Amino acid sequence: MYHTVVIGGGCLGAATAISLQHKLNKLNIKEKVCIIDKSVLCAAESSRHSGIVRSANADQDASLMASESTKLWKNLESIWGVDMETEQFGAIWIAKKGQDGENKAWKELSKRMKSLNIEFNEIDHTKASDLCGKSLIINEDESYYYEPAALQIDPSILRSTIYDALEYNGVEVLEKTSVESILTNDNNVTTCVTNNGNFSGKNFVNAVGAWSPQLFLKIGIKIPVTIEPVSVVNWMESPKQIKHEYPIIADYVNLCYFRSWRGNKLHAHQPRKRSVYEIAKNFINDLCAVNGGEYLNEPMNQSLAYNQIKTYEDIARKRFSNIDNTVYSSGYRSFFDITPDLRFILGEDSKFSNLYHVLGSGQAMKYSPILGEAIAEDILKRPKNINKFDYKKFSINRFGDDYMDQFWNLVNGEENTLHRQGKNTL
Numbered sequence: 001m002y003h004t005v006v007i008g009g010g011c012l013g014a015a016t017a018i019s020l021q022h023k024l025n026k027l028n029i030k031e032k033v034c035i036i037d038k039s040v041l042c043a044a045e046s047s048r049h050s051g052i053v054r055s056a057n058a059d060q061d062a063s064l065m066a067s068e069s070t071k072l073w074k075n076l077e078s079i080w081g082v083d084m085e086t087e088q089f090g091a092i093w094i095a096k097k098g099q100d101g102e103n104k105a106w107k108e109l110s111k112r113m114k115s116l117n118i119e120f121n122e123i124d125h126t127k128a129s130d131l132c133g134k135s136l137i138i139n140e141d142e143s144y145y146y147e148p149a150a151l152q153i154d155p156s157i158l159r160s161t162i163y164d165a166l167e168y169n170g171v172e173v174l175e176k177t178s179v180e181s182i183l184t185n186d187n188n189v190t191t192c193v194t195n196n197g198n199f200s201g202k203n204f205v206n207a208v209g210a211w212s213p214q215l216f217l218k219i220g221i222k223i224p225v226t227i228e229p230v231s232v233v234n235w236m237e238s239p240k241q242i243k244h245e246y247p248i249i250a251d252y253v254n255l256c257y258f259r260s261w262r263g264n265k266l267h268a269h270q271p272r273k274r275s276v277y278e279i280a281k282n283f284i285n286d287l288c289a290v291n292g293g294e295y296l297n298e299p300m301n302q303s304l305a306y307n308q309i310k311t312y313e314d315i316a317r318k319r320f321s322n323i324d325n326t327v328y329s330s331g332y333r334s335f336f337d338i339t340p341d342l343r344f345i346l347g348e349d350s351k352f353s354n355l356y357h358v359l360g361s362g363q364a365m366k367y368s369p370i371l372g373e374a375i376a377e378d379i380l381k382r383p384k385n386i387n388k389f390d391y392k393k394f395s396i397n398r399f400g401d402d403y404m405d406q407f408w409n410l411v412n413g414e415e416n417t418l419h420r421q422g423k424n425t426l
């Protein structure tokens with residue numbers, strides 16, 4: 001019997017397993033954590049991320065969590081027992097000014113960030129140019145903000161570090177092992193049934209991300225997570241124009257994030273869509289539709305069409321003066337896992353008291369260390385690092401039947417939706 005069985009070996013599941021085993025070892029508790037993945041570790045969403053760790057966020061709790069996570073990334077040894085290389089080139093945020101020549105929302109955001117000790121300050125065009133060089137196209141009607149603490153992580157280094165940390169702490173890793181069903185008694189999960197046998201534990205963690213609705217509906221838990229498509233393109237660059245030590249560019253004018261990779265490649269992907277209407281389109285008609293996970297790793301879904309690459313080239317050309325002289329290097333289609341309110345699902349389940357969730361939100365890689373710590377502390381019933389944040393607001397409880405019923409109202413006014421009309425006519 002394991003102390004804890006973590007289902008799902010993406011960066012969130014792995015971070016939880018590592019933090020928990022590290023704490024058990026320190027407490028001299030001779031019990032084991034195991035992590036189960038139906039594929040290999042970090043094969044799904046955790047292999048497609050851009051490695052960007054930024055803290056400024058309209059949601060204060062998300063900012064605090066990201067800022068704490070940034071500190072942990074830089075000192076992983078303290079919680080994982082192994083260290084990892086990160087790169088700190090900062091991030092430049094770009095947005096259009098309002099008619100009054102100001103960007104009020106970001107001025108406010110900057111003030112709020114200051115109160116949280118997160119540096120996010122307006123810089124002028126000259127400073128932006130100094131930080132980026134002449135290839136960055138700057139405009140008088142845009143404002144520029146700088147977040148110097150933003151980090152870049154190399155996904156392949158993160159993946160190797162995860163394997164090293166699991167081994168160093170003695171977590172049992174079961175790859176190519178698919179949890180087919182889950183056994184329960186009263187209000188506890190008891191066993192995972194897999195193609196490689198049954199695994200019992202005192203606690204269980206759901207870290208299967210986009211696969212959650214599919215797996216957990218089997219034990220009556222509705223988890224509203226779906227996926228939103230996103231494309232990624234990398235161009236070959238010259239270090240003479242875009243050096244590797246280039247700040248992350250969060251371009252909210254052209255809706256694109258850019259970062260540099262080693263070997264001088266410029267990487268671009270578009271952000272998640274934020275309007276409730278756009279989010280709802282991904283959920284189709286049912287907040288618990290089982291339409292997520294399998295699309296992620298399906299090869300047919302990976303490649304980009306010519307016009308998608310060209311669209312990105314057009315976007316990038318608006319921000320970089322030399323992009324049409326660079327060479328297309330690689331690109332792929334991927335998916336963000338999203339919840340209806342774009343927030344995590346974290347912590348204890350409302351039905352099964354030994355089941356914990358850690359998933360969702362689409363931008364989770366950067367939070368892995370802090371979320372791993374939080375779930376580990378939750379399981380061990382210890383005082384939480386995460387106590388400073390409003391952890392409860394990320395609970396699965398918020399998606400009760402009422403929420404599900406009201407969601408379509410948020411979209412467009414329920415009366416106007418096909419969903420409602422369908423209900424009335426059926």
Ligand SMILES: Cc1cc2nc3c(=O)[nH]c(=O)nc-3n(C[C@H](O)[C@H](O)[C@H](O)COP(=O)(O)OP(=O)(O)OC[C@H]3O[C@@H](n4cnc5c(N)ncnc54)[C@H](O)[C@@H]3O)c2cc1C
Pocket residue numbers: 007008009010011012013036037038039040041042043044045046047048049050051052053177178179180207208209210211215230231232269293334335336358359360361362363364365366367
């Ligand atoms: C293009 C792109 C760019 C991104 N950039 C960033 C970024 O810059 N910064 C950032 O913070 N985030 C970023 N993200 C988001 C980030 O990649 C994800 O939020 C994160 O990887 C999610 O990790 P996860 O562990 O929850 O899920 P996943 O990595 O999807 O892991 C879930 C795992 O569960 C396993 N599984 C599923 N079903 C079963 C089963 N039945 N039995 C056993 N195992 C199972 C799967 O095989 C998979 O390995 C980006 C995402 C994309 C698509």
